[in-house]
Amino acid sequence: DRDLFKQAMSAMGLESPRSGIAHSLEEARTIAHELIGRYPIFIRPSFTLGGSGAGTVFTPPEFDEKVAWGLKESPVHTVLIEESLIGWKEYELEVMRDADDNVVIICSIENFDPMGVHTGDSITIAPAQTLSDKEYQRMRDASLAVIREIGVETGGSNIQFATHPDTGRLIVIEMNPRVSRSSALASKATGFPIAKIAAKLAVGYRLHELPNDITRETTACFEPSIDYVVTKIPRFAFEKFPEADDTLTTQMKSVGETMAIGSTFKESFQKALRGLEVGSFGFGCDGNDLWGTDEQPDESEIKEKLSRPGPQRAWYLRYAIKSGMSVEQIYEITRIDPWFLDNLLEIVETEERIRQCDSLSQISPALVRTAKRFGFSDRQLATMLGSTESEIRAHRLQLGIRSVFKSVDTCAAEFEAYTPYFYSTYETEDEVPEKVEGRKRVMILGGGPNRIGQGIEFDYCCCHASFALRELGIESIMVNSNPETVSTDYDTSDLLFFEPLTVEDVLNICDRVQPDGVIVQFGGQTPLNLARALKNAGVPIIGTSVDAIEGAEDREKFQQLLHRLDLKQPANGIARTMDQARRIADQIGYPLLVRPSFVLGGRAMEICYDNKQFDRYVAEAFVAAEGQPVLIDRFLEDAIEVDVDALSDGKDCVIMGIMEHIEEAGVHSGD
Incomplete structure (x- = not known):
C-alpha cells in the first residue's frame, strides 16, 4: 500500500x-x-507487479490517460501520483532479518540506467560501483530501519533507493517485502541462497544457526563479501514483435537476462554482452556492429538512441564514443554515471590500440593480455586483426595467455570454499579442484538467457541430466549464464561455471577440466549451434552426435533423409538465394511455409499467401539462418499436427509419448 509505506x-x-x-x-x-506542481509526473498503481500500469507522463492529456489506465490496473483501484525522479541514480539493497532482529545486507545492486527504466529492464551491477563508503552506510542504515519499521519479522526484502547525482539527496522509492527478481540475481551474484535461507527463517531458525554451505565454517549471519564484479543485462524479444514500441520505461518488457562475473566492470560487461546471444561478442568490433558499415549511424541518430532508452542503447554508447562525443556530452543525454562511461571509453581506446596493429604478428603479448583482462573475446581480436578466432586462440595459448577460474565463495577467499562455483578471468591463480582419479567428468551446456521459444523447460532437462549423472557416480559440470535458473544453483551440479555459452568460453573450460564428454542436447538451440565448432576443436560430444543434430536441423539434409526413407512430405524446395526461393514459390504455389535452419521457437518462420509477403519473409529468414539453407514448403491447411517423443540407445527406439495439437497446423507447438 503506497500510502501506508x-x-x-x-x-x-x-x-x-x-x-x-x-x-x-x-x-x-x-x-x-x-x-507536485510540475511535469514530468510518475504514476504508480497499488498492488501490481512488473510496473504494470505505471509510467511517467509529460503533459496533462497523457496524465489523464495514464491515471485512468492505472486505476483500472490496480486491484484496489488506487494510484500514487508522484514527483518524477527521472535521471536520478538507482540502487537496491537485499536485506535479510530473523526472529531475533538480526539483520544482514546480502548485496548492493546499482542500476547502470538512471531512474525511469524498470529495474528488470536495466543493466545492473553488483556490488554498487559509484557509492562512497559514507553514502553506502547511509543506505545500509536506512535499509535496517525500513525492514524493522515495516515489520518484516523473518525473511528477505528488496529495498530500492534513488540518489540525486548532484546534491546526493537520498530517497526511498519502494520495498518488496518478499524475494524479488533482484533476490535471484543477488543469490547468484554472492553465492548466498536467499530463498532457501528465507524459508528456514520462516520456520523458526535464526541466522546464526544456519551454516554457510560454501565455506562450512561461517553462518548465514556473515554478510557476503564480493571481490569481483557482476553485470546483469536483460534479454528482449522485440525481434518477435517488430511493430512493438521498444522504448524502455517503468513497465517491464524484457523476457530474460544474462549475468557475467569478472575481475573488473569492463570484463564482466563485455562477457555479459557475449552471453546475451544476440549475435554480439562484446562491446562492438566483432564483425556484427554497424560502425564502419554502410549503415553507420550519424550524429542525430546516435543522440536520438541515447536519449531514448532501448535494447540497443549499450552499443550506441560505443558509437557515441567512436563519433567523438565526450563523456560529459554522453552523460548530459543519458544520465548514466560518468564512472561507467569512463570504463566504456577505456574499452574503445584499447580497441583503437589493437586496430593500429595490422596483423596478429604485430600485436604485443602485453596488449593481448590487456585486451583479455578488459573482456575482449577472441572473435573481437580476430575481427580487428584480420585473423580467425581459432588462430587468435592458438596464438594466445602459445603466449601462455589463458583464463583461470576463480570461485564464488561469499567471503573473498577468507575461508576455504567447498562448493565449486566458478567464473573465468585473466589473472594468475586458478581455483578449480583437480580431477579425481578414476571418476568420469561430463559437462552439460545450458540454454543461456530465457527468450520466447527457449526457456525454463530446457533448464529442467539440464538439471535432471545433472542429477542422473550424479546417481551414476559421474562428476557433473554445468555451464550456463542465466541467473534465473535452477541449473545455476551451486548445488545442482558438482562443478558450476557461470560463463557465456560461446565456443571460446566453453573451450576455455574444457581446457581446464578435461571432461570425458560434453552433452549439447539439453540446453535448447544454444548448445546445438556450438556443437560442430566444439567437435572440430577436439571436444568429445556424447549423446546425440553432431552429424545427427545437423541431419535434423539442416533443412536440406533432413529433406534428403526423408527422400531416402521414402516418407511423404509436403512439396518443398531448399533455397540459398532470393532467386532460388522465388523459383520454388512459382513451382509449388501458395500458401507457403518459410523455415530457416538452426532456429528455435519458430523464429523467422512464416506462412505466406502472396508474392509481396513471400519476398519480405524470405529476406528475414535468410538473416535468421545466418548462411544456412531456408526450406520453403507447401503449407498444409486444415491439417492435424502431432508430436511424437522418442528415446533411442542407437539400436532400440521407444515411443515415450504422442501429443495431438488442438490448434491446426500453422500455430507453433509452443503456443
Missing part, C-alpha cells in the same frame, strides 16, 4: 518522493496541481 517512511524521517494517493481522476489532478 509513505507514512512509515515519514515517521522514521526518511524521504520519499512528494506524492499523494488518488482514487479518481479528479483527485489525481488536484494532487498533480497542488502537491
Whole structure:
C-alpha cells in the first residue's frame, strides 16, 4: 500500500518522493496541481507487479490517460501520483532479518540506467560501483530501519533507493517485502541462497544457526563479501514483435537476462554482452556492429538512441564514443554515471590500440593480455586483426595467455570454499579442484538467457541430466549464464561455471577440466549451434552426435533423409538465394511455409499467401539462418499436427509419448 509505506517512511524521517494517493481522476489532478506542481509526473498503481500500469507522463492529456489506465490496473483501484525522479541514480539493497532482529545486507545492486527504466529492464551491477563508503552506510542504515519499521519479522526484502547525482539527496522509492527478481540475481551474484535461507527463517531458525554451505565454517549471519564484479543485462524479444514500441520505461518488457562475473566492470560487461546471444561478442568490433558499415549511424541518430532508452542503447554508447562525443556530452543525454562511461571509453581506446596493429604478428603479448583482462573475446581480436578466432586462440595459448577460474565463495577467499562455483578471468591463480582419479567428468551446456521459444523447460532437462549423472557416480559440470535458473544453483551440479555459452568460453573450460564428454542436447538451440565448432576443436560430444543434430536441423539434409526413407512430405524446395526461393514459390504455389535452419521457437518462420509477403519473409529468414539453407514448403491447411517423443540407445527406439495439437497446423507447438 503506497500510502501506508509513505507514512512509515515519514515517521522514521526518511524521504520519499512528494506524492499523494488518488482514487479518481479528479483527485489525481488536484494532487498533480497542488502537491507536485510540475511535469514530468510518475504514476504508480497499488498492488501490481512488473510496473504494470505505471509510467511517467509529460503533459496533462497523457496524465489523464495514464491515471485512468492505472486505476483500472490496480486491484484496489488506487494510484500514487508522484514527483518524477527521472535521471536520478538507482540502487537496491537485499536485506535479510530473523526472529531475533538480526539483520544482514546480502548485496548492493546499482542500476547502470538512471531512474525511469524498470529495474528488470536495466543493466545492473553488483556490488554498487559509484557509492562512497559514507553514502553506502547511509543506505545500509536506512535499509535496517525500513525492514524493522515495516515489520518484516523473518525473511528477505528488496529495498530500492534513488540518489540525486548532484546534491546526493537520498530517497526511498519502494520495498518488496518478499524475494524479488533482484533476490535471484543477488543469490547468484554472492553465492548466498536467499530463498532457501528465507524459508528456514520462516520456520523458526535464526541466522546464526544456519551454516554457510560454501565455506562450512561461517553462518548465514556473515554478510557476503564480493571481490569481483557482476553485470546483469536483460534479454528482449522485440525481434518477435517488430511493430512493438521498444522504448524502455517503468513497465517491464524484457523476457530474460544474462549475468557475467569478472575481475573488473569492463570484463564482466563485455562477457555479459557475449552471453546475451544476440549475435554480439562484446562491446562492438566483432564483425556484427554497424560502425564502419554502410549503415553507420550519424550524429542525430546516435543522440536520438541515447536519449531514448532501448535494447540497443549499450552499443550506441560505443558509437557515441567512436563519433567523438565526450563523456560529459554522453552523460548530459543519458544520465548514466560518468564512472561507467569512463570504463566504456577505456574499452574503445584499447580497441583503437589493437586496430593500429595490422596483423596478429604485430600485436604485443602485453596488449593481448590487456585486451583479455578488459573482456575482449577472441572473435573481437580476430575481427580487428584480420585473423580467425581459432588462430587468435592458438596464438594466445602459445603466449601462455589463458583464463583461470576463480570461485564464488561469499567471503573473498577468507575461508576455504567447498562448493565449486566458478567464473573465468585473466589473472594468475586458478581455483578449480583437480580431477579425481578414476571418476568420469561430463559437462552439460545450458540454454543461456530465457527468450520466447527457449526457456525454463530446457533448464529442467539440464538439471535432471545433472542429477542422473550424479546417481551414476559421474562428476557433473554445468555451464550456463542465466541467473534465473535452477541449473545455476551451486548445488545442482558438482562443478558450476557461470560463463557465456560461446565456443571460446566453453573451450576455455574444457581446457581446464578435461571432461570425458560434453552433452549439447539439453540446453535448447544454444548448445546445438556450438556443437560442430566444439567437435572440430577436439571436444568429445556424447549423446546425440553432431552429424545427427545437423541431419535434423539442416533443412536440406533432413529433406534428403526423408527422400531416402521414402516418407511423404509436403512439396518443398531448399533455397540459398532470393532467386532460388522465388523459383520454388512459382513451382509449388501458395500458401507457403518459410523455415530457416538452426532456429528455435519458430523464429523467422512464416506462412505466406502472396508474392509481396513471400519476398519480405524470405529476406528475414535468410538473416535468421545466418548462411544456412531456408526450406520453403507447401503449407498444409486444415491439417492435424502431432508430436511424437522418442528415446533411442542407437539400436532400440521407444515411443515415450504422442501429443495431438488442438490448434491446426500453422500455430507453433509452443503456443
